[in-house]
Amino acid sequence: MKRSAQIQRQTKETDITVSLHLDGSGIYDVNTGVGFLDHMLTALAAHALFDLNVQATGDLHIDSHHTIEDVGIVLGQALNQALGDRRGILRMGHAYVPMDEALGFVALDFSGRPYTVFKAEWATPAIGQFPTDLVQHFFESVAVHSRLTLHAQVNGRNDHHKAEALFKAFGRALRAAVTIDPRRSDNIPSTKGTLT
Numbered sequence: 001m002k003r004s005a006q007i008q009r010q011t012k013e014t015d016i017t018v019s020l021h022l023d024g025s026g027i028y029d030v031n032t033g034v035g036f037l038d039h040m041l042t043a044l045a046a047h048a049l050f051d052l053n054v055q056a057t058g059d060l061h062i063d064s065h066h067t068i069e070d071v072g073i074v075l076g077q078a079l080n081q082a083l084g085d086r087r088g089i090l091r092m093g094h095a096y097v098p099m100d101e102a103l104g105f106v107a108l109d110f111s112g113r114p115y116t117v118f119k120a121e122w123a124t125p126a127i128g129q130f131p132t133d134l135v136q137h138f139f140e141s142v143a144v145h146s147r148l149t150l151h152a153q154v155n156g157r158n159d160h161h162k163a164e165a166l167f168k169a170f171g172r173a174l175r176a177a178v179t180i181d182p183r184r185s186d187n188i189p190s191t192k193g194t195l196t
Contacts, residue, residue: 004019005078005079005081007078009070009073009077013066013070016054016055016058016067018054018071018074018077019053019078020051020078020082022082025049025051026046026047027045027051028042028045028052028053030042030054031055032071033064034128034130035129036127036129036160037071037130037138040167041071041075043164044167044170045171046171047172047175048171049175050171050175054075063131064134069134069141072140072145074145075145075146076141076145076148079145080147083146083178085188085194086110087186088180088184089179089184090184091177091190092110092177093173095171097165099168100158102156102157102161104154104169105152105169106151106169106170108143108148108150108170108173109177110148110177110178111147112196114147115143116136116139116144116150117150117151118152119154120135120152120166122135122162123159124159130163132159135166139170152170
């Protein structure tokens with residue numbers, strides 16, 4: 001079973017294409033026009049071992065908000081499509097990732113119920129062209145559109161380190177959650193019989 005997706009979303013603000021292969025080896029090609037977002041998505045792909053291609057153009061002459069938000073939306077849609085009915089997956093995953101003085105933690109559940117709890121404090125208004133208040137919004141966008149329950153938190157001093165620890169932890173938690181459970185065979189990992 002090839003667990004892959006390709007999604008394109010075109011609006012008056014952005015044009016985004018995401019190709020995703022869950023059972024990859026961490027190969028990535030990411031070009032969003034927002035350097036720090038590219039850096040974070042490549043870290044996510046490398047730690048999730050997803051093959052990820054993200055090509056985005058947006059109204060960066062205004063600011064980076066629409067591009068960051070819409071990439072999160074499309075990445076969430078790609079995760080949802082690639083997982084299908086979520087048959088056989090471990091479903092839940094978590095990871096701690098240290099990044100120098102920072103420590104990020106992510107726990108997630110492909111429950112079919114979108115929800116985000118996010119705890120972070122930022123020292124600066126932006127990391128490059130990536131406003132720090134949009135880190136939470138990016139994760140919320142992914143969670144809503146992948147139908148994922150997500151808890152994320154980070155401590156530290158340096159905002160670059162804190163954001164990177166979160167994205168790496170997200171990648172590792174995703175890798176765990178989408179792994180096929182050999183003991184579950186072909187069953188839906190829910191007592192309800194559905195994750196939709």
